[in-house]
Amino acid sequence: MKLSNQLSALVVFSALFFACSKDEVSEGTGKLALSVTDAPIDANNVKAVYVTFTGLEYQNNGGTWETATDFTGPQTVNILDLQNGKTSLLGNYTLKSGNYSGLRFKLDAPSKGTNNPTNPGCYVELNTGEKMPLFVPSGSQSGYKANGNFSVPINGTVEVTADFDLRKSITVTGSGNTYILNPTLKIIVNNQSGSISGIVSNLAGDKKYVLYSYEKDKYTNSESNEPTGENVRFPNAISSTKINSTGAYTLSFLAAGNYDLILVSETATGQIKVEKQVNGITVQSQKTTSLNIAL
Incomplete structure (x- = not known):
């Protein structure tokens, strides 16, 4: 009888403990x-x-x-x-x-x-x-x-x-x-994101450059077309960054996954050209993927 009573008390205590724990979490x-x-x-x-x-x-x-x-x-x-x-x-x-x-x-x-x-x-x-x-x-x-x-x-x-x-x-x-x-806003949990960083070499001094990131296999050639109305070029890009004067770039706050990168140049007269596409770049949470790109 004593053992039975002890087991019953243990069951009741456990039920109360888990119920309290559940309430604490929910509240x-x-x-x-x-x-x-x-x-x-x-x-x-x-x-x-x-x-x-x-x-x-x-x-x-x-x-x-x-x-x-x-x-x-x-x-x-x-x-x-x-x-x-x-x-x-x-x-x-x-x-x-x-x-x-x-x-x-x-x-x-x-x-x-x-x-x-x-x-x-x-x-x-x-x-x-x-x-x-x-x-x-x-x-x-x-x-x-x-x-x-x-x-x-x-x-x-x-x-x-x-x-x-x-x-x-x-x-x-x-x-x-x-x-x-x-x-256009999206939410990134910081410790679940990573980045891509590197140097782009052989840049032309009379052009500006932007690097766009896409989810793998989501980029199509039509993305670079002249936009109409209130639309923009490269509408499905996840993120983008300008290449600085030394060729350095960083794409930050990317969710872990695989990406394709599109390097685009722009002349002083506004002419846009896709210079290079780099496919299958892996991003891991809380890590920086190093990637140098040569034109």
Whole structure:
């Protein structure tokens, strides 16, 4: 009888322990450390792109959107300054532990069709020093979703970077003096990403070069065609980076996997040419793949 009673007590204790543990996990909290980064913009006459963040929302496991009440704002960031792995921290936020299926950013930007907005929170600064407002499509008050998943550990921190791809996000319409912002964002969990870095040799001094990364076998020749309307060249590129004057480059915040790289040149008159394609480059989490490219 004593052994039977002891076994019964052990079963009850175990059930209570696991129930409490489950409750602690479901009701626990963790931290989201959120940063932003960028890929270069195509427009050569733009030297800065300022974006003002006014709020943040998150979606827990595909459920309803909730507001990050501990967001401190507004925060204005020169997104164009955040290239080649450089980031800007938007803040550390307390969230319930668990899986998340997206973030949504609120921006201070005038809607398309607004006449002569004063002191817009989102604007571009041209090489001439002139400031041009960034208009957003009408009906965008709900914010802009960054696609991607992440998990918040109980009593821990997940570091996440939102890639604010300005090359795809900004288009110029009309006579060339109206700038439209339609943000293209994706989420990268920092410790699940890697990078590709190296030197491109034999560059022509009178050309500019950009390196685009694609998921393996996703690139087609039509990607380099002249875009129409508010579209961009190389629309399905995962990321891109400019080659600097020494030939050095870095493609940062790439999810682990296999990539094809497309090296593109541009002349002073704006002529675009695909110079080389390098296939099957493997990226591993928390590692840098070294790759030198010779033209």
